[in-house]
Amino acid sequence: xxxxxxxxxxxxxxxxxxxxxxxxxxxxxxxxxxxxxxxxxxxxxxxxxxxxxxxxxxxxxxxxxxxxxxxxxxxxxxxxxxxxxxxxxxxxxxxxxxxxxxxxxxxxxxxxxxxxxxxxxxxxxxxxxxxxxxxxxxxxxxxxxxxxxxxxxxxxxxxxxxxxxxxxxxxxxxxxxxxxxxxxxxxxxxxxxxxxxxxxxxxxxxxxxxxxxxxxxxxxxxxxxxxxxxxxxxxxxxxxxxxxxxxxxxxxxxxxxxxxxxxxxxxxxxxxxxxxxxxxxxxxxxxxxxxxxxxxxxxxxxxxxxxxxxxxxxxxxxxxxxxxxxxxxxxxxxxx
Amino acid sequence: xxxxxxxxxxxxxxxxxxxxxxxxxxxxxxxxxxxxxxxxxxxxxxxxxxxxxxxxxxxxxxxxxxxxxxxxxxxxxxxxxxxxxxxxxxxxxxxxxxxxxxxxxxxxxxxxxxxxxxxxxxxxxxxxxxxxxxxxxxxxxxxxxxxxxxxxxxxxxxxxxxxxxxxxxxxxxxxxxxxxxxxxxxxxxxxxxxxxxxxxxxxxxxxxxxxxxxxxxxxxxxxxxxxxxxxxxxxxxxxxxxxxxxxxxxxxxxxxxxxxxxxxxxxxxxxxxxxxxxxxxxxxxxxxxxxxxxxxxxxxxxxxxxxxxxxxxxxxxxxxxxxxxxxxxxxxxxxx
Numbered sequence: 309x310x311x312x313x314x315x316x317x318x319x320x321x322x323x324x325x326x327x328x329x330x331x332x333x334x335x336x337x338x339x340x341x342x343x344x345x346x347x348x349x350x351x352x353x354x355x356x357x358x359x360x361x362x363x364x365x366x367x368x369x370x371x372x373x374x375x376x377x378x379x380x381x382x383x384x385x386x387x388x389x390x391x392x393x394x395x396x397x398x399x400x401x402x403x404x405x406x407x408x409x410x411x412x413x414x415x416x417x418x419x420x421x422x423x424x425x426x427x428x429x430x431x432x433x434x435x436x437x438x439x440x441x442x443x444x445x446x447x448x449x450x451x452x453x454x455x456x457x458x459x460x461x462x463x464x465x466x467x468x469x470x471x472x473x474x475x476x477x478x479x480x481x482x483x484x485x486x487x488x489x490x491x492x493x494x495x496x497x498x499x500x501x502x503x504x505x506x507x508x509x510x511x512x513x514x515x516x517x518x519x520x521x522x523x524x525x526x527x528x529x530x531x532x533x534x535x536x537x538x539x540x541x542x543x544x545x546x547x548x549x550x551x552x553x554x555x556x557x558x559x560x561x562x563x564x565x566x567x568x569x570x571x572x573x574x575x576x577x578x579x580x581x582x583x584x585x586x587x588x589x590x591x592x593x594x595x596x597x598x599x600x601x602x603x604x605x606x607x608x609x610x611x612x613x614x615x616x617x618x619x620x621x622x623x624x625x626x627x628x629x630x631x632x633x634x635x636x637x638x639x640x641x642x643x644x
Numbered sequence: 645x646x647x648x649x650x651x652x653x654x655x656x657x658x659x660x661x662x663x664x665x666x667x668x669x670x671x672x673x674x675x676x677x678x679x680x681x682x683x684x685x686x687x688x689x690x691x692x693x694x695x696x697x698x699x700x701x702x703x704x705x706x707x708x709x710x711x712x713x714x715x716x717x718x719x720x721x722x723x724x725x726x727x728x729x730x731x732x733x734x735x736x737x738x739x740x741x742x743x744x745x746x747x748x749x750x751x752x753x754x755x756x757x758x759x760x761x762x763x764x765x766x767x768x769x770x771x772x773x774x775x776x777x778x779x780x781x782x783x784x785x786x787x788x789x790x791x792x793x794x795x796x797x798x799x800x801x802x803x804x805x806x807x808x809x810x811x812x813x814x815x816x817x818x819x820x821x822x823x824x825x826x827x828x829x830x831x832x833x834x835x836x837x838x839x840x841x842x843x844x845x846x847x848x849x850x851x852x853x854x855x856x857x858x859x860x861x862x863x864x865x866x867x868x869x870x871x872x873x874x875x876x877x878x879x880x881x882x883x884x885x886x887x888x889x890x891x892x893x894x895x896x897x898x899x900x901x902x903x904x905x906x907x908x909x910x911x912x913x914x915x916x917x918x919x920x921x922x923x924x925x926x927x928x929x930x931x932x933x934x935x936x937x938x939x940x941x942x943x944x945x946x947x948x949x950x951x952x953x954x955x956x957x958x959x960x961x962x963x964x965x966x967x968x969x970x971x972x973x974x975x976x977x978x979x980x
Contacts, residue, residue, distance in 0.1 A: 368753070376712055376737075377722035386713035389739045393746070398753050401712075401737040403725045410729070417704070417734050421757050533926055564930055571932070590869055594900055594930035596907070 312449040318346040323625035370418030373429040387610035431458035431499040458500040470604035475634035476508030486644040488554035495558035523549030538565030560585035583641040597640025604634040648785040659961035706754030709765040723946035767794035767835040794836040806940035811970035812844030822980040824890035831894035859885030874901030896921035919977040933976025940970040
């Protein structure tokens, strides 16, 4: 018996059940009595209530992350754990890899450890088909699920996302305005977030009355730290397709490869060739010139995610989707 | 009652108790009977035995890491989790931060989740004083503890280390041989591993009949991604102390800062100025010229660590300390 079942049987929302548990005055007495009656009937001891009584809770949150060696994800996990600690919560992290089967297994492992909530770090956890997301829906019947960088329409699941569409739209527009018209889009993920980014690139081109050229959209699916393979992919694109004098990427590592590609081909950056990365990670300041990149504010996102989780655990209602804007951080690889 | 207590009461080593549990034929019948008698007396059901019977075990290993946003540690965690999964073990990770209190708390959290073993990732977990390491000794009475990059002399604790002393000794010797005599050592940690590295630098200078100049040993204790602060520390060292034309660092980020310091001061690298980093991390190939760095083989170390843990959990005996050699990866910041 979960808070989900109670809401279903009482015919009210989960937020309302939470408010009842929390003793909120914004619930009518009639509704309150209905919810309490269902709880009594099914002998339900809710988590949040139990927490208030110091029962049945470990003050522990489970975190799933596909790959701790990914710079962006590792940083996000770091922020999330710090902020949980600030809120007197412990955290248990499972690195799942990218296979659905392992994601499911790890999620169940964390649930078996009686965590009070689950945080999914990164848009990789939300899949294409309805069935492939059932593992999240099932878990949401037990505990609240927070997703960083993706959304899933399901009760007790909350998405905190950066507006990746808008960020890439603005980066592409800025590059077009600075006079670079032949821009290649270089990306490595078809996740929720990945699709938003690609749409932003396409929308900006259309806005400027330019065609979307298929050969200028390059998907890289090699190992994610293999710079040589990324450079090779750009060399191949250059040989087979239309010329390009700018590259916008879905990730700073791809942008670093684009910068190295330019150096290898004696293209002056930013005079003859522009590059914009994504994530504003540490590697943007490792190279020369330093990389212009989109900061999607992971610390802000993670802070809000934990704030919302604490609200949910206290029985307060929060929006199911929260969107933040990114920001272009201008450095040496662009003329604007 | 733990395997540690049994070994104490039976007056035999933990390894012998393990061998008895594992039915090894290398234990004398007399010893075997003695150990079994103690177990019977205290009604002891050992973990390894229980595992064999499918009882009382979750096939889960707890991992502690101080900071998942540290490039080197994140990579190590990644290898460890992959290898655990290959061995059909799940893992639960806690990122502890650097405060002893939180390390203790996280360790106890993992023990409360009934993990079969604990892995401490990085030499930060082993402290200066005996008392500060009691939290590890206590935990080792319950489950085996594996430490990456540090050692602690205690039953049921196993250290897997890279020979940091030898690696820095060899790097310093190579730089001296290439004609750079005024080498600054730039480091950021006084851990077990940090001390080994510094000793290696000092030993190489002595070997070459050169004095160890205190102003050429620079400790950096600012934020670990603040390149500007690191460059400033080198500028200050240059103003206040002896001149230097080479820098050996305990970490690639410090080496990147040394390279940027050289560029800012119009020193040609490697002709007029040499730099050697440590960890052979991704950032070594982000800059230009690319960084010469010491590869301390984290994948090999982690592989051996898991191999040893599996042996311990099977009741086999393994060495309490295992040492691997590192290797200098030559790139563009050195003349050799």
